[in-house]
Amino acid sequence: MIDREQVLHIARLARLRLDDQEVERMAAELSGILEHVEAIGELDLEGVEPTTHVVALENVLRADVPAPSLDRERALAGAPDSASGSFRVPSPQA
Amino acid sequence: MSAELVPTIGLEIHVQLLTRTKMFCGCELEFGAEPNVHTCPVCLGHPGTLPVPNEQAIESAIRIAVALGCEVAPRSGFHRKNYFYPDLPKGYQISQFDVPLATAGRLGGVRIHRVHLEEDAAKLSHVGETGRIHGSGASLVDFNRGGTPLVEIVTEPDIDDPAAAREWLALLRTTLRQLGVSDVNMEEGSLRCDANVSIRPAASPELGVKTELKNMNSFRYLERGVEAEIARQREIVESGGAVEQETLHFDPAGGTLTPLRSKEYAHDYRYFPEPDLAPVAPSAAAVDAARASLPELPEQRRDRYEADLGLKPEVARRLAFDASLAAFFEEAVTAGSASAPAALANWITGDLVALARERGLEPAATAATPAAVAALVGLLAAGEVNRGGAREVLEVLVRDGGEPAAIVDRLDLGAGDPDELAAIVKRAIEEDADAAAKVRAGEGKAIGALVGAVMRETRGKADGGEVTRLIREQLDL
Ligand SMILES: [Zn+2]
Numbered sequence: 392m393i394d395r396e397q398v399l400h401i402a403r404l405a406r407l408r409l410d411d412q413e414v415e416r417m418a419a420e421l422s423g424i425l426e427h428v429e430a431i432g433e434l435d436l437e438g439v440e441p442t443t444h445v446v447a448l449e450n451v452l453r454a455d456v457p458a459p460s461l462d463r464e465r466a467l468a469g470a471p472d473s474a475s476g477s478f479r480v481p482s483p484q485a
Numbered sequence: 486m487s488a489e490l491v492p493t494i495g496l497e498i499h500v501q502l503l504t505r506t507k508m509f510c511g512c513e514l515e516f517g518a519e520p521n522v523h524t525c526p527v528c529l530g531h532p533g534t535l536p537v538p539n540e541q542a543i544e545s546a547i548r549i550a551v552a553l554g555c556e557v558a559p560r561s562g563f564h565r566k567n568y569f570y571p572d573l574p575k576g577y578q579i580s581q582f583d584v585p586l587a588t589a590g591r592l593g594g595v596r597i598h599r600v601h602l603e604e605d606a607a608k609l610s611h612v613g614e615t616g617r618i619h620g621s622g623a624s625l626v627d628f629n630r631g632g633t634p635l636v637e638i639v640t641e642p643d644i645d646d647p648a649a650a651r652e653w654l655a656l657l658r659t660t661l662r663q664l665g666v667s668d669v670n671m672e673e674g675s676l677r678c679d680a681n682v683s684i685r686p687a688a689s690p691e692l693g694v695k696t697e698l699k700n701m702n703s704f705r706y707l708e709r710g711v712e713a714e715i716a717r718q719r720e721i722v723e724s725g726g727a728v729e730q731e732t733l734h735f736d737p738a739g740g741t742l743t744p745l746r747s748k749e750y751a752h753d754y755r756y757f758p759e760p761d762l763a764p765v766a767p768s769a770a771a772v773d774a775a776r777a778s779l780p781e782l783p784e785q786r787r788d789r790y791e792a793d794l795g796l797k798p799e800v801a802r803r804l805a806f807d808a809s810l811a812a813f814f815e816e817a818v819t820a821g822s823a824s825a826p827a828a829l830a831n832w833i834t835g836d837l838v839a840l841a842r843e844r845g846l847e848p849a850a851t852a853a854t855p856a857a858v859a860a861l862v863g864l865l866a867a868g869e870v871n872r873g874g875a876r877e878v879l880e881v882l883v884r885d886g887g888e889p890a891a892i893v894d895r896l897d898l899g900a901g902d903p904d905e906l907a908a909i910v911k912r913a914i915e916e917d918a919d920a921a922a923k924v925r926a927g928e929g930k931a932i933g934a935l936v937g938a939v940m941r942e943t944r945g946k947a948d949g950g951e952v953t954r955l956i957r958e959q960l961d962l
Contacts, residue, residue, distance in 0.1 A: 450763065450766055460512045466524045467521065474623075476522075482624045
């Protein structure tokens with residue numbers, strides 16, 4: 392069971408602000424997910440390789456050849472603020 | 486005093502790989518470019534984009550791993566390391582976690598814990614107050630660097646003093662440079678080093694609580710930072726306190742260490758497998774090929790200098806661990822068939838390095854060519870110039886270059902004709918029969934008067950050892 396404290400901790404890590412109602416809802420939903428995973432954990436999976444992909448591919452690589460980059464104006468167009476050709480953000484040290 | 490407290494040091498090194506493009510996208514890598522001219526939806530972390538690993542980066546990382554004697558994992562994968570910071574547009578860094586690319590290596594007597602691949606963060610510059618919100622500053626983000634292939638090398642805590650840490654990092658840099666996989670330039674940030682430092686009573690097998698030191702972006706700062714941290718920890722322990730686990734920032738200006746403001750939950754990275762990337766599974770044949778294609782590395786070079794060229798261990802190490810010095814030495818050995826490698830090595834690591842340093846240069850950057858240095862050492866070995874004269878010639882070579890034999894003539898430093906020297910010795914013995922008799926009678930010190938007379942006669946150009954030899958020979962000793 393995920394408690395209120397844990398939900399707030401995870402929310403903080405994810406930079407999410409939750410109101411009390413949402414905290415309660417998330418506690419229930421996250422607990423449900425964990426219970427489901429615990430159920431899987433009860434299966435005997437001895438000798439079964441972990442799967443992180445739905446397809447059994449490996450070494451999907453790209454040659455080290457340059458591709459065109461974005462024009463700077465286009466790259467910066469998505470920024471909430473820009474200056475001197477850069478993305479301007481509030482200082483993380485402030 | 487505190488002799489019973491011993492330090493333990495482990496290093497974590499980040500190396501930017503010298504590929505043409507980034508780790509997961511085709512944006513070009515260019516140091517010092519205008520900000521944000523090498524970005525794309527992948528390295529800007531736009532939703533829906535997919536990373537594809539750079540084959541050359543993986544090859545270079547494997548090359549590093551085998552050069553460090555590591556075992557390359559037959560199959561490793563990428564994970565997401567989650568944290569929020571403006572230099573990380575996706576909210577996570579793609580890195581490796583439970584199964585790194587390689588483990589269990591060794592370099593210069595220090596065990597390598599792991600070698601893994603990841604992507605670099607963007608560059609943040611803090612520009613101070615914006616005026617909009619009092620007391621807050623703004624930062625500018627340049628994503629050119631974001632996504633640069635990085636190899637992280639983590640050592641075991643096998644280093645026991647700051648100078649050794651510095652020397653080991655220099656060996657690593659030479660090794661990596663030899664591999665051609667990175668610029669390994671600490672000032673430009675293509676080689677970065679953090680250190681884990683702890684102290685413990687010498688008798689205790691258990692390591693003390695460690696602190697992590699950041700921002701030691703030069704060899705000197707690494708040594709000074711670790712020194713300062715050991716001193717700080719000693720003081721805490723000796724006054725009965727306990728060292729706290731924390732991350733410290735080294736300020737080279739004041740030589741001080743400041744704790745980084747503890748970002749709450751900073752170490753809760755919630756790693757999970759990166760679902761957008763397939764595992765990396767290098768074939769055994771590819772790893773073998775990487776191993777077979779390694780150039781001669783500094784440690785092997787040192788062993789060869791000792792075994793084949795008869796250099797003393799310390800001289801062999803100094804040459805072999807400095808790629809540019811080693812190249813100079815080897816060129817000189819090739820050029821100077823007449824000179825013994827050991828004598829050449831001594832001149833290069835001794836007088837030449839010292840003279841070059843006076844001018845703020847490496848020997849290779851001075852006017853002295855390897856061939857000229859070899860020729861000079863040859864003249865010295867043949868007795869055509871003495872040690873003092875040779876040193877004068879070397880000074881001229883470092884400053885102006887030129888041909889040693891011609892410089893010897895021009896400065897009139899020649900030791901002269903061996904027959905002529907023998908005649909001068911004969912005359913000195915005849916003129917000071919008293920001293921000669923004393924030397925014959927076994928009064929060793931008396932030979933000084935005879936040597937002095939010969940040196941006066943040759944205006945200091947004769948080789949002192951050769952003069953002594955001739956005197957003893959003529960006195961039938
Ligand atoms: Zn890109």
